[in-house]
Amino acid sequence: MIDILQRWILRLAPPLVLPLGLASLAAIFFWVPTEKTLGLSQRIFYWHVPAATVCYLAFGIAGLSSIAYLRTRRADWDHAAHAAVSVGMMFATITIGTGSIWAHTAWGAWWTGDSRLTTFLILWLIFASYLLLRIFARDNEMAPRYAAVLAIVGTVNIPLVIMATRLFRTIHPQVINNPQGGIDDPRMVYALLVSFAVYLALVLWLWALKLAQLRIAGRLELLEGDRNAA
Amino acid sequence: MNETTAETQVPSAADALAQRQLQHVGWAYSLIFVLLFVFAWRATAATRRLSERVDELERDGQRARR
Numbered sequence A: 001m002i003d004i005l006q007r008w009i010l011r012l013a014p015p016l017v018l019p020l021g022l023a024s025l026a027a028i029f030f031w032v033p034t035e036k037t038l039g040l041s042q043r044i045f046y047w048h049v050p051a052a053t054v055c056y057l058a059f060g061i062a063g064l065s066s067i068a069y070l071r072t073r074r075a076d077w078d079h080a081a082h083a084a085v086s087v088g089m090m091f092a093t094i095t096i097g098t099g100s101i102w103a104h105t106a107w108g109a110w111w112t113g114d115s116r117l118t119t120f121l122i123l124w125l126i127f128a129s130y131l132l133l134r135i136f137a138r139d140n141e142m143a144p145r146y147a148a149v150l151a152i153v154g155t156v157n158i159p160l161v162i163m164a165t166r167l168f169r170t171i172h173p174q175v176i177n178n179p180q181g182g183i184d185d186p187r188m189v190y191a192l193l194v195s196f197a198v199y200l201a202l203v204l205w206l207w208a209l210k211l212a213q214l215r216i217a218g219r220l221e222l223l224e225g226d227r228n229a230a
Numbered sequence B: 001m002n003e004t005t006a007e008t009q010v011p012s013a014a015d016a017l018a019q020r021q022l023q024h025v026g027w028a029y030s031l032i033f034v035l036l037f038v039f040a041w042r043a044t045a046a047t048r049r050l051s052e053r054v055d056e057l058e059r060d061g062q063r064a065r066r
Helices: A002-031 A040-072 A075-106 A115-136 A143-167 A186-229 B002-009 B013-065
Strands: none
Touching: A002 A040, A002 A075, A002 A186, A040 A075, A040 A115, A040 A143, A040 A186, A040 B013, A075 A115, A075 A143, A075 A186, A075 B013, A115 A143, A186 B013
């Protein structure tokens, strides 16, 4: 199943990324109006929010694949989880980086102890520890199992990050579903939707690419093991 | 005359803010492009390298069986 999914994504996603990406950039820089309160810096938001959303999606895939791995012990599920964490971490880093740059303009500080920022950093650290575990415990038989548990713990943390702006006091802007304003122009909504489409195609493409790499690495390990045994 | 020139050369506070914000937008998008490019390039290069090694081992295995 994973094999078919990987092949279809690698066939369909790459041709979508470039035209959608260009359309999204054109909309962001030449079409959407400038937001009244946040000014030009608000244009960071069109790729910051989709990056955060697809990072939750990637970590969610990692959590579900890890559950499947713990139940079946099939290496394919482990590879799927590992690939999803790698891609998710890249998008999480984009989210933190772009958020920090925006914060420097809007708040005058790169980082604050805000609830959304802190919970997101915890999420980033959990999955960073997952990748470190995969690197440093590569030869340990139990590593995939420990990593799977870590991925599930990280995935459980996602709802807390999403709800942080509602549960705790925060200065993080809530642009979507904000009764006091936010994105109120239809052009802003369209630009955001196109950006979501770009990021969805991107996350699936990069996941499939990483998955292909991990599966070939697994096959290589088996072949080298056979050769050494012979 | 000189005063007029000086006035036109000094950007207003609003212009300076807009320029600073635009600079930040540029940094943010540059960061995104760099990270995406590095990730895609590294994954593609590693996959190609590993595939070549797998092909090599499979060819060796076939030769040994013959």
